[in-house]
Amino acid sequence: MDISVVVPLFNEQESLPELTAWIDRVMQANGYSYEVWLVDDGSNDDSWQVITALAARNDCLKGIKFQRNYGKSPALNVGFQYAAGDVIITMDADLQDSPDEIPFLYQMVMEEGYDVVSGWKKDRKDPLGKTLPSKFFNFVTRKVSGIRLHDFNCGLKSYRRNVIKSIEVYGDMHRHMPLLAKWAGFRKIGERVVEHRPRKYGTSKFGLSRLITGFLDLLTLMFVGKFGKRPMHLFGTIGTIMFLIGFVASIVIGTTKVYALANNMPMVLVTNNPWFYISLTTMVMGTILFVTGFLAELVARSNPDRNHYLVETVLDA
Structure with missing residues (x-):
């Protein structure tokens, strides 16, 4: 037809x-x-x-x-x-x-x-x-x-x-x-x-x-x-980047605190530093995104069509 x-x-x-x-x-x-x-x-x-x-x-x-x-x-x-x-x-x-x-x-x-x-x-x-x-x-x-x-x-x-x-x-x-x-x-x-x-x-x-x-x-x-067959590549990448940003920020805060103690400088509560909350939030969000990517990967692997690919031509001698 x-x-x-x-x-x-x-x-x-x-x-x-x-x-x-x-x-x-x-x-x-x-x-x-x-x-x-x-x-x-x-x-x-x-x-x-x-x-x-x-x-x-x-x-x-x-x-x-x-x-x-x-x-x-x-x-x-x-x-x-x-x-x-x-x-x-x-x-x-x-x-x-x-x-x-x-x-x-x-x-x-x-x-x-x-x-x-x-x-x-x-x-x-x-x-x-x-x-x-x-x-x-x-x-x-x-x-x-x-x-x-x-x-x-x-x-x-x-x-x-x-x-x-x-x-x-x-x-x-x-x-x-x-x-x-x-x-x-x-x-x-x-x-x-x-x-x-x-x-x-x-x-x-x-x-x-x-x-x-x-x-x-x-x-x-x-x-x-x-990302339908590899969701971890998206969620894992974004989650890792956000976690690293928070982790680096927490190191900077800790280093500043140690430096102040070593030099008898006026002490500022860590909780008064806005970077403390920024680092905490990004680390938590990064962890959540990473776990989301992991769970999405498990779902994708349990999909019966996970290895379904469109084949155009097969030459079989």
Whole structure:
């Protein structure tokens, strides 16, 4: 099968007939074999009934229904598990993503060799209250991750099949799929300017809170990607440095006290010296961080996936 299209949705009953008909026209015009996985993320409107009716008329349409609303990332993750195409394309169900982009996204993966292609909504049809925070978020993510994309939030992306079979999307990590792919060893990540259309039906399901959660998820990914299998390297290093700072400060305080005694200088209580509290605090915090790293290492070693690594090729003569 050439293409699997994964469409997570929540309360999008009005747009589904138009979206699926549009996708079918594009696939037929280009001669692609395809499937569309419509993942209903616990909608409370008639979205599932619409999906059922559409699937009855078109064998290429398939549906997954969650018992409740879990979020976009879980919907994508489950859709990826079922996707069987050589190229997997994700898009939103609100008709703001154009299915006309599918052939170009497919060609960039299959013909130009990209592992991941992210859409860039250069001319975005959203209010300023959404575009400005998004620009700031993309700037920070670009600098932190080292991936030179303009629009990490764009739902229109294409992936080589082995990419989505090698990563797990959870929480709200769908914004950071290119980074997940990078950590999994897929380095050829590109982007394409795509058409962004005004919302035709309903209202947006995302608020400003996603800006905060997006940064928290980014920090989580950076930590897990670098130290997930070796947490002691982080906690142990910081803990050791803090303990040494406190230890050196305590030596300085002790040396000053001995010098004052030897030279009959006026005595100052150690507890009146602010460095006493600084050294005590840093030594305690350093010890706590070191123990935290030790416990995290024990947890990591008991993880059944601790020796799970992605192997690309094996030559066995």
